[in-house]
Amino acid sequence: MAKPLIEFTDNGIYCPQGKFYIDPWKPVDDAVITHAHSDHARWGNKRYLAHHLSREVLLYRLGDISLQTIEYGEKVMKNGVEISLHPAGHVIGSAQVRIEYKGQVWVISGDYKTEDDGVCAPFEPVKCHHFISECTFGMPVFQWKPQQQLFDEVNKWWRGNAENNIATVIVGYLLGKAQRILQNLDLSIGKVYTHGVIENTNEALRRNGIILNETHRITPETSKDEVRKCIILAPPSSVGTPWMRRFQPYSFGYCSGWMALRGAKRRRAADRGFILSDHADWSGLISAIDATGCEKVYLTHGYTAPFARYLSEIGFDAHEVHTLFGDDESPNQTPSEDEEAPSKSPPEGETFSAELSSSSPSGGGWEEAI
Template sequence: MNLLELTPSGLYCPQADIFIDPWRPVDKAVITHAHSDHARWGMKHYLSHHHSAEVMKLRLGQEISLETMDYEESLEINGVILSLHPAGHIPGSAQVRLEYKGKTVVISGDYKTEDDGLSQPFEPIKCHEFVSECTFGMPIYKWQSQKEIFTSINAWWKQNSSLGRNSVLFAYSLGKAQRIINHLDLSIGEVFAHGAIWNTNQALLANGVKVTEIPKVNQEIPKSRFRGTMIIAPPSAMGSQWMKQFSPYQTGICSGWMNIRGARRRRAADAGFVLSDHADWEGLISAIKATEAEKVYLTHGSTAVFGRYLEEVEKIHAVELKTLFEGENSNLEDS
């Protein structure tokens, strides 16, 4: 009995006739989180966690047919018990648990195991089969604590401010940007948001997510007010005309890919901070072991390397799934 199948449209549960994060238009789509590689346009009906609701409408259109659930709430569909559980990736991110005739499968979407103080922390769910990302599924990926990273970010900003320079930090507009904003030391100066990030903030606030409210960059703000401030912008703003209003400035990038030597140089940024909303090598292993799953399906990332480790060292049966999920894109494009 297979509770989950990989089809040309995405991951499919035949018993409930639902798709999880499909990449082609289908009738019924359960969405793990609102990043664009998981929440795509064109579905007849969507189901997600309620913290994803307004962001999905912002990105996909107010007219979408959307039903929402809370964590731990359950729904029965053709005998399949479906429930959502915290993934810790971004606000509203969820693991999808499917139970049918004594068998349980969990589709994790994207996740991280460190509590970011913004998202509901990841909770491992016992299951027979577990679908896991492995974006950073290699031993070289080992994150410092969030506290250490933000100490470095705030020190960088403070130094720039003391020299009369503005600081522009590039981060995904959904999830990472709000995480950064919530942990900045506001005693250093003001913080401003690019329009794409400000709009996302408003959508999350409307759903009850606690995001520090900051002003949006606009033409009415005099250039002198930006002196020594922090501006949070999506990667798409790098090198754009929009950046000229902040001169003189220093740029920084927040991404797990900053762990790789040379990544910052290739993007021509002044600073790189290893801040990811995905689990590192140890986080992936601990999360998977905690599920006690007999079989693990691996999507996007270092699936071959990580799968071999699970098979040979942890003695867990691992299978690679070829999906269209991207995880944290190494090109740092906004998602």
């Protein structure tokens, strides 16, 4: 029997034949990065490989790193192993990693969503023997509305606030969610103002050639009256801070897939909760996994245990993999994701398990996190 092309180790997902890791959570020599969120792109690796649209955000966040970037579908070889990146539809520059050696094909999804958001390259299923998939929202309760319907609600809310002379603050993750919101706002209503960390990310993306709608950075000189009928894009870390309170009176909306759960909006003290996620919903996960034609599927971060059980019941050979990958939408926000400066050191004080099991409990604790 051929040795598996992928191993699950204490440093992360490892290809021993190619001598590289995919999204390692400890510093290694060679790292292939699925996307620029900090739980997947960590500081300290000697060499990085990523999609070219992740380049400027990775350099902004990680500093002066040795970074090679490639296009979707472009093939590179590492120690005889063929590597290519394919659209994941998660955020701008996000990619699935396809690796092949002697006819054995594995695909590591990273984070992904199956709905085309019109901002990043849409998800493309990749045929493989083994598929490593996230399942952040791997429960039937998570079923997303069509994007247009969701943003019709957002724009109607903003318009009503503007007519009542109330500022509008909308909160979303600074890489991915913020740009998706920005590109779907009705700019006939007013201008878009941004928190500094969101604007820094926008600027990095613009340096990479991404065309985004016009935004205005909020500075200490920005007055309350100036933004009264406008909309303010803010990161989760700004909720409840003096920075946000300075714009009172305002209506505060929170965008997250977790808004599908009862009580999530109340726990964030939001006036409105919009169910908007850059991860696949229940139906999207199942359709994406099925489209790969895989012989085995390995599930990381999320509702891994119940989702693995369900997949097994409908005929998949499904397994859990416990990793350090987090959830960029979780209330347990990774601190470095909302800092003004890029992260320069690996996370400390974290514990993890890299066991591969088909029956062990999910390590995510997502129900409790909400």
